[in-house]
Amino acid sequence: MAFGSSDLAESGQQHVREYLAFLRRKREAIVSEVAAEFKELKETRLLDETYTIDEVGTLLDGLLDAVRASLRRELVEVSHSAALLLVQVLEQLDAPGAPGTASIDLDIPRTEDGDLLRAMATFENDAASGGRAALAVRAHVGKPIARALPTIGGTARDLDSAKESAAVSAERAMKLQAQLTAVLKDKSALGEQLEAERRKREDADAKLAEARAKAGGSATAHGGAAAMADEMRSKLLAATKERDSARAELAALREKGTAVAAGPAITAELERARQEASELAAKLHASEAALNGRLETSAPFKNVRTMLAKKNALVKTLRDQLEAAGISTGDIDAAAED
Known part of the structure; x- marks a missing residue:
């Protein structure tokens, strides 16, 4: 040099x-x-x-x-x-x-x-x-x-071209490797997002199944309360029929008393019958009031009413959670109707 x-x-x-x-x-x-x-x-x-x-x-x-x-x-x-x-x-x-x-x-x-x-x-x-x-x-x-000049010149140009191509290829390979690494990272991140969405979906399905199970239990409890109420209504209806029958007998006795000449014995009998009918009507009214009071204030009825209120609040909360998770509650209503 x-x-x-x-x-x-x-x-x-x-x-x-x-x-x-x-x-x-x-x-x-x-x-x-x-x-x-x-x-x-x-x-x-x-x-x-x-x-x-x-x-x-x-x-x-x-x-x-x-x-x-x-x-x-x-x-x-x-x-x-x-x-x-x-x-x-x-x-x-x-x-x-x-x-x-x-x-x-x-x-x-x-x-x-x-x-x-x-x-x-x-x-x-x-x-x-x-x-x-x-x-x-x-x-x-x-x-x-x-050396012959044309041969040296041609070889040098070919060598230069090969070196430049190799350098360009190496640089391009490095850039492509970087791009491929970025693509693989994006793919991995996308896979994690999909897995997270899948877990959210599974959680939502589990909550939906739990809501359906609780809704079924609420319906069973509601059915028991309805049966108890029907039994009480039957007893009340029977008492009402007895009261109506007594009233009918009282009316018949009154008609009979006006049709027959009044004597001391008949008058006493009629008065006694009227008194019994009046007492029976009072008992029927008291029985009806007591039955209604027992139905409204009984511990089972109160428990059933409280339980139904809690179940309704729970169902509403679960519906709100499902709606927030993007799941329609129409399917639940359809399943409940079926």
């Missing part, structure tokens, strides 16, 4: 600066082209919330093909531009009237020298910022290895 100032004149170094600026614009164009491919994929293909692994693979394969085609096209164009620039230099040296008998030796392998490439990067950055620093290394030292 020959460090120190380059033998290239200032005018030549200015040409190098201009050519580096040209290559910088080409690089930015390539980056913009690749970014446009990603943007197009995002805006035209990424429309759903979730994708399967096969769908993601298809999207990435399509993006890979598009980026590969764009890079190959731009890199080939840059290579051809560099070759045209070299042709311009050679044509000027071979032109009639060119000064002296200068010859050019091309040392293609030195174009991949790491120190030279870093020195050229420093020179480019200085030129891009408006500096005028001289090139700090010599790009050519001595004669190249004795």
Whole structure:
């Protein structure tokens, strides 16, 4: 490696600066082209919330093909531009009237020298910022290895193309790996959400079954209370019939008393019958009132009424919980009617 100032004149170094600026614009164009491919994929293909692994693979394969085609096209164009620039230099040296008998030796392998490439990067950055620093290394030292120029040039271009393709592929693989990792994380999160929703659904079904069971128990208790009330109503109806029968007998006795001539014995009998009928009617009224009072104030009736109130409140609470969980109570009503 020959460090120190380059033998290239200032005018030549200015040409190098201009050519580096040209290559910088080409690089930015390539980056913009690749970014446009990603943007197009995002805006035209990424429309759903979730994708399967096969769908993601298809999207990435399509993006890979598009980026590969764009890079190959731009890199080939840059290579051809560099070759045209070299042709311009050679044509000027071979032109009639060119000064002296200068010859050019091309040392293609030195174009991949790491120190030279870093020195050229420093020179480019200085030129891009408006500096005028001289090139700090010599790009050519001595004669190249004795090889045919076309063969060396073709091999170097193929090698450069292969290295660039490998670098692009490695970078693309890293990006695809990152995207795949993100997709797998999203899939895992979605699975956890589905599992949580499934557990919520199972809890809601369990509460629904419990509500149906409690509703069945409430109906049984209500049926027992109804049977007790029916029995009391039957007793009351029997007492009412006895009262009506006594009243009918009393009316018959009254009619009989007015139809027959009143004698002392008949009058006494009639009075006694009236008194018995009056006492019987009073007893019937008292029995009816006592029966109604016992029915309303009896401990079983109160217990049944309290239990029904609690069951109704529980059923209302369960209905509210089911509605809050997004489950309609229409199915419960239909099942209860069946």
